[in-house]
Amino acid sequence: MDSGDxxxxxxxxxxxxxxxxxxxxxxxxxxxxxxxxxxxSLTPHKADARFPQVPCESCMHDLRQLRDNLDGIRTxxxxxxxxxxxxxxxxxxxxxxxxxxxxxxLRAQLKRGSDEIAQLKRAKQPADDAMTAMKAVGDRIRVMxxxxxxxxxxxxxxxxxxxxxPHPSVPKGQDSGDNVEVRRWGTYPTIGGTPRxxxxxxxxxxxxxxxxxxxxxxxxxxxxxxAGARLERALINxxxxxxxxxxxxxxxxxxxxxxxxxxxxxxxxxxFEEDLFRLREEDYFLIPTAEVPVTNLHREEMLDEPSxxxxxxxxxxxxxxxxxxxxxxxxxxxxxxxxxxxxxxxxTTPSQSDEELERLTGHAEAILQGLGxxxxxxxxxxxxxxxxxxxxxxxxxxxxxxxxxxxxxxxSNFQAFQARRAGIRYRPAGGKKEAKPxxxxxxxxxxxxxxxxxxxxxxxxxQSDGTVIIPEVLHAYMGGMTRIQKDN
RNA sequence: GGAGAGGUGGCCGAGUGGCCGAAGGCGACGGUUUGCUAAACCGUUGUAGGGGCUAAAACCUCUACCGAGGGUUCAAAUCCCUCCCUCUCCGCCA
Numbered sequence: 001m002d003s004g005d006x007x008x009x010x011x012x013x014x015x016x017x018x019x020x021x022x023x024x025x026x027x028x029x030x031x032x033x034x035x036x037x038x039x040x041s042l043t044p045h046k047a048d049a050r051f052p053q054v055p056c057e058s059c060m061h062d063l064r065q066l067r068d069n070l071d072g073i074r075t076x077x078x079x080x081x082x083x084x085x086x087x088x089x090x091x092x093x094x095x096x097x098x099x100x101x102x103x104x105x106l107r108a109q110l111k112r113g114s115d116e117i118a119q120l121k122r123a124k125q126p127a128d129d130a131m132t133a134m135k136a137v138g139d140r141i142r143v144m145x146x147x148x149x150x151x152x153x154x155x156x157x158x159x160x161x162x163x164x165x166p167h168p169s170v171p172k173g174q175d176s177g178d179n180v181e182v183r184r185w186g187t188y189p190t191i192g193g194t195p196r197x198x199x200x201x202x203x204x205x206x207x208x209x210x211x212x213x214x215x216x217x218x219x220x221x222x223x224x225x226x227a228g229a230r231l232e233r234a235l236i237n238x239x240x241x242x243x244x245x246x247x248x249x250x251x252x253x254x255x256x257x258x259x260x261x262x263x264x265x266x267x268x269x270x271x272f273e274e275d276l277f278r279l280r281e282e283d284y285f286l287i288p289t290a291e292v293p294v295t296n297l298h299r300e301e302m303l304d305e306p307s308x309x310x311x312x313x314x315x316x317x318x319x320x321x322x323x324x325x326x327x328x329x330x331x332x333x334x335x336x337x338x339x340x341x342x343x344x345x346x347x348t349t350p351s352q353s354d355e356e357l358e359r360l361t362g363h364a365e366a367i368l369q370g371l372g373x374x375x376x377x378x379x380x381x382x383x384x385x386x387x388x389x390x391x392x393x394x395x396x397x398x399x400x401x402x403x404x405x406x407x408x409x410x411x412s413n414f415q416a417f418q419a420r421r422a423g424i425r426y427r428p429a430g431g432k433k434e435a436k437p438x439x440x441x442x443x444x445x446x447x448x449x450x451x452x453x454x455x456x457x458x459x460x461x462x463q464s465d466g467t468v469i470i471p472e473v474l475h476a477y478m479g480g481m482t483r484i485q486k487d488n
Numbered sequence: 489g490g491a492g493a494g495g496u497g498g499c500c501g502a503g504u505g506g507c508c509g510a511a512g513g514c515g516a517c518g519g520u521u522u523g524c525u526a527a528a529c530c531g532u533u534g535u536a537g538g539g540g541c542u543a544a545a546a547c548c549u550c551u552a553c554c555g556a557g558g559g560u561u562c563a564a565a566u567c568c569c570u571c572c573c574u575c576u577c578c579g580c581c582a
Contacts (some may be wrong), residue, residue: 063537064537101538102540103538104538106535107551110563111551113562115507115563122506137562437535
């Protein structure tokens with residue numbers, strides 16, 4: 001082959017099963033479902049449990065921490081917090097506290113009064129005066145309660161729009177130009193002549209078609225056929241097998257539609273609704289990533305500490321509206337409204353999450369290494385990170401046709417951000433009497449974006465005759481096929 | 489889609505208007521006993537918010553929470569309405 005000998009760097013893949021030890025503890029944890037208080041309403045006109053379900057007292061930071069340390073949080077957020085109306089927030093927090101205190105005092109009064117009435121009645125004494133008085137108190141409470149509810153709705157609305165605080169190790173910066181490269185792996189392939197783009201190669205090989213996808217659906221969709229479809233499926237199976245077999249993840253096949261509460265739990269809502277596809281008749285959304293359903297596996301649950309870390313891997317298609325990306329990556333498979341992805345999701349204790357991010361990133365890298373695709377890892381700067389992340393590594397694969405590294409995986413530690421919004425907690429094990437539930441830390445990463453992996457294979461393994469060599473680890477998944485030729 | 493039965497704490501489960509944050513059991517934690525383990529016995533054990541105390545906790549106190557939301561009432565786990573979810577039967581469907 002004429003693509004160099006760098007492939008020998010790649011370690012061979014040996015399937016082993018060491019994932020079962022987790023399953024027993026997992027079912028224990030799954031049984032430990034708890035129902036926590038839910039109230040805040042984002043769609044206040046519909047009393048439908050599918051819609052809001054946002055834990056109201058715990059939207060972003062706990063409100064006490066937010067109130068006590070508003071300026072500190074503002075400083076830590078830096079430019080990420082520029083859209084937050086800090087003054088309104090402070091005012092709302094104070095107003096809520098004042099009103100809460102008043103309402104609760106009135107309620108205590110009402111409770112005492114009602115108890116007295118009960119005693120009078122039992123003693124067969126007249127209680128009309130007390131009942132009249134308590135009716136007045138009750139009416140006052142109802143009025144104030146309504147005000148308080150309005151305050152809390154506004155407060156929830158604000159806090160749900162505050163992004164996560166960057167991890168201390170995250171470089172400060174404005175945009176992708178300030179990201180920091182961490183490491184590189186692999187060697188660039190030697191390609192005779194000018195490297196062809198994957199769409200050029202794929203269409204010539206008869207395995208990739210965009211016109212027909214546009215016909216049946218629209219722009220930013222693709223059809224894979226023949227060896228192309230087979231290669232996509234092979235990659236999905238290879239990735240899942242490595243993650244379940246070698247890396248110890250538990251496979252999940254979740255729903256591809258989720259409700260509003262799940263989207264809010266992981267942070268896609270309320271801020272990024274325009275990026276999502278939504279059904280017309282139901283308040284369901286097509287998932288933009290498996291992170292959403294898989295993280296929400298444990299929404300509003302109490303996990304056992306011994307069951308942590310819980311590691312899941314899931315293949316799902318992903319659906320994104322790509323609003324605002326007009327003109328970007330208009331050709332090829334790089335940016336589609338629908339693409340396949342194998343995702344890694346992890347739930348850990350707070351003390352383990354830093355280490356888990358490194359581990360998880362390594363698991364994603366292992367796929368690229370197995371496939372012999374050159375890549376680099378970059379740490380996103382504070383300005384380039386997603387809304388919910390505390391720290392993110394992007395893995396970028398080498399694309400010879402463009403001579404650039406393109407994102408193929410994004411691995412993030414969300415710390416307690418998603419756990420707080422989604423109510424995912426664990427009870428610390430053992431210890432002394434201290435066993436207060438704590439929020440877990442959640443992490444996830446692509447392991448990998450399948451379509452982009454197919455792109456990288458086509459481009460990095462292209463031969464001067466227009467055929468494409470199939471990486472060795474996929475041969476078995478391809479029914480023995482070792483090379484993609486025209487129309488196979 | 490039609491008919492019915494349900495949803496209570498970490499788990500199971502009692503509770504049909506006040507003395508119920510909720511019996512009883514399981515689990516967990518602490519202790520007694522024990523050569524060790526087990527058993528037995530005694531005790532503790534929900535979450536969140538406000539206030540007080542504090543460097544912070546512990547702690548004290550008030551309030552809320554029995555699927556969700558609303559209503560009736562002086563007072564709701566309990567009565568009424570709407571919704572969600574689960575289970576059973578029928579229909580339809582892969």
